[in-house]
Amino acid sequence: MDVNAPLALLGGLSPQQFMRRHWQKKPLLVRQALPGIMPPLDRAALFDLAGSADVESRLVVQQPGGGWRVRHGPFARRALPPAKQPGWTLLVQGLDLHVAAAHALLSRFRFVPEARLDDLMVSWASDGGGVGPHLDSYDVFLIQLHGRRRWRVGRQRDKTLVDGLPLKILANFQPEHDWVLEPGDLLYLPPAWGHDGIAEGACMTGSVGFRVPSDDGLARELLQRLAQSDEVDGRLYSDPQQPATTTPGAIPEALQAFARDALEALVNERGALARALGEVLSEPKPRVWFEGQADAPAWQAGQGVRLDAKTRMLYDSEHVFINGDAFDAGGRDARLMQRLADERCLPARDCKLLSPGARALLADWAASGWLHAEEAA
Ligand code: SIN
Ligand code: CO
Secondary structure, eight states, X not given: OOTTXXXXXXXXXXXXXXXXXXXXXXXXXETTSSTTOOOSSOHHHHHHHTTOTTSOEEEEEEOXXXXXXXXXXXXXXXXXXXXXXXXXXXXXXXXXXTOHHHHHHHHTTTTSOTTTEEEEEEEEEOTTOOOOSBOOSSOEEEEEEEEEEEEEEEXXXXXXXXTTOSSOOBTTOOOSEEEEEOTTOEEEEOTTEEEEEEEEEEEEEEEEEEOOOOHHHHHHHHHHHHHHOTTSOOOOOOOTTOOOOSOTTSOOHHHHHHXXXXXXXXXXXXXXXXXXXXXXXXXOOXXXXXXXXXXXXXXXXXXXXXXXXXXXXXXXXXXXXXXXXXXXXXHHHHHHHHHHHHHSEEOHHHHTTSOHHHHHHHHHHHHTTSEEEEOOO
8 A cells, every 4th residue: 555645535635644644633524435335244244243153243222211221242133123213223343354345444444553453343223323422442433334324523521421321421422523424434533532423314334443452451461471481491599698587477689689580581582572462463353263274285386375354464573473373584484474464465476485484384374264375366
């Protein structure tokens, strides 16, 4: 993708200009960002997906008396209210993992690093449906896929929530803008902007969501990974200078220093933190399964490859990461694997340039269903 070329998707801004002016800073409304867009799936197919245990879904129903009811999927079709009943919405997460057109739509936003890109959610709402005025802690691109939806949005100083509800609803929502989105319109919102989308007639909305690691959560995951590393040398504590003590309950200072050194060694081990980070960030989501191919070779030299839609592939200057596994990579192999991660495909002519070891990896990944063979064009 040429990040300096203007994109209709971003209202004529280049990805570079969008990131500088809007990303994490201020909303952007783009009329007809995706003219003539077709929803990646129809209502019936969306409802079917919400019936699968592998798919995360939520049903939000506004009660006639003003309350809210929230349930989590999977949902049999008969568990969903009739489409004509106003005031309900079904939200289905991770459409990009299951529907090729949804994956293609999400891919248009790959001017943001993949490590930050989360998924494409699609919601279907009956007339008046929505999830109420709320804040999200992540950026979002809202894409109107079908029908009309009224969005009211505003910076929100007062973040107080209504007590006792099954979902987080702002008690004092203060909208600054009021826009009705038509199919093909796009609205970008930075984190913590209050927003309330109400369906005007039945409608379908897509939202591109982003991953926001928290420092404590990430630190916990990294430490777990680092602790499993076999690079730690297993040095034992020794204390030949320990005097006899009259305070046997006190932890010796030398033991505190030993603990600190052990942790520092773990984190400072050359490349270990970068490796653990790549493993954590490329880990597939909990409900993701790959269909492996045990018998016939799934990929042979002479064919190109394309990553499976569920595969997460990332890299840093010394490693390549795929679905939670790390591989040291350098030289031409590294450059080609980086191209595979960036483009999500590698043509046959590039696959031929890989070393025998790297080609063996491609064959393994193909057998695991992480990537698929593509015939030369
Ligand atoms: C929706 O699609 O109904 C909600 C999306 C959001 O508010 O983030
Ligand atoms: Co939201």
